[in-house]
Amino acid sequence: MITVKNLYKSFGEKTVLQDVSTEFEEGKCNLIIGSSGSGKTVFLKCLVGLFTPEQGEIFYDDLSFTTLTTPERKALRQDIGMLFQGSALFDSMTVEQNVKFPLDMFTKLSNAEKLKRVNETLDRVNLKDANHKFPSEISGGMMKRVALARAIVLNPKYLFCDEPNSGLDPQTSMVIDKLIKDITTEFNITTVINTHDMNSVMEIGDNILYMYQGHPEWRGSSNDIIFSDNEKLNKFIFASEFLQDAKEMRMIEARKNK
Numbered sequence: 071m072i073t074v075k076n077l078y079k080s081f082g083e084k085t086v087l088q089d090v091s092t093e094f095e096e097g098k099c100n101l102i103i104g105s106s107g108s109g110k111t112v113f114l115k116c117l118v119g120l121f122t123p124e125q126g127e128i129f130y131d132d133l134s135f136t137t138l139t140t141p142e143r144k145a146l147r148q149d150i151g152m153l154f155q156g157s158a159l160f161d162s163m164t165v166e167q168n169v170k171f172p173l174d175m176f177t178k179l180s181n182a183e184k185l186k187r188v189n190e191t192l193d194r195v196n197l198k199d200a201n202h203k204f205p206s207e208i209s210g211g212m213m214k215r216v217a218l219a220r221a222i223v224l225n226p227k228y229l230f231c232d233e234p235n236s237g238l239d240p241q242t243s244m245v246i247d248k249l250i251k252d253i254t255t256e257f258n259i260t261t262v263i264n265t266h267d268m269n270s271v272m273e274i275g276d277n278i279l280y281m282y283q284g285h286p287e288w289r290g291s292s293n294d295i296i297f298s299d300n301e302k303l304n305k306f307i308f309a310s311e312f313l314q315d316a317k318e319m320r321m322i323e324a325r326k327n328k
């Protein structure tokens with residue numbers, strides 16, 4: 071579990087995060103949603119230590135992240151997996167070398183042990199026979215799976231994904247979502263995902279945090295979203311007529327099933 075208490079982050083005069091308090095549960099997909107510029111990426115970067123907040127506390131289970139020493143942060147870093155926007159694979163490295171990279175950085179395993187782990191992980195993301203391909207030789211969906219394999223190869227307790235579906239078609243997005251969801255449940259990971267993808271919100275949103283102008287405006291599950299009467303949230307999430315209709319249909323269905 072990750073607990074955030076009263077976090078503030080500014081750039082010069084501009085306050086981007088204002089009094090953010092929330093919890094991200096383990097074994098769950100915790101989604102952060104909000105319009106462009108609402109502070110989602112800045113928040114994620116504060117959580118992993120890429121930005122330093124001016125005020126507030128972040129706890130990784132019982133560890134107070136904000137007060138950790140550099141060696142303690144380095145140790146915690148091994149428990150954190152990150153899936154960046156655009157996959158961020160190393161172009162000059164093969165799929166196998168990309169996934170092996172964190173093992174080379176953080177472990178003293180033998181080469182044979184590392185390769186065994188790489189192959190098990192590639193297998194877990196349904197990527198076989200791609201070991202010796204370069205990123206330029208595989209599709210966007212495959213790149214995401216390689217990036218996901220690299221993010222989970224050290225068996226992280228915490229997984230951060232920034233827009234995991236950006237640039238993917240709806241079907242491939244669903245495959246990636248399902249993988250993230252399955253891996254989160256299987257390994258009891260605390261997974262935090264920044265997303266604009268409404269399909270992800272409905273399909274894998276165990277816990278959803280809606281950020282509005284740098285402050286948590288609403289929290290709930292994908293089911294709660296359907297029934298929420300929060301005006302800002304509804305305006306954001308059900309922006310189109312199509313989504314409004316989908317919401318109404320879901321409400322009718324849910325009432326029938328009660």
Ligand SMILES: Nc1ncnc2c1ncn2[C@@H]1O[C@H](COP(=O)(O)OP(=O)(O)OP(=O)(O)O)[C@@H](O)[C@H]1O
Pocket residue numbers: 081086104105106107108109110111112113
């Ligand atoms: N390094 C920085 N220096 C100054 N301002 C920054 C910096 N990084 C982000 N900001 C500002 O913080 C605000 C929030 O940005 P952020 O990238 O977190 O938004 P977001 O919700 O992730 O948007 P999007 O959905 O478009 O990715 C923006 O106004 C942005 O200009």
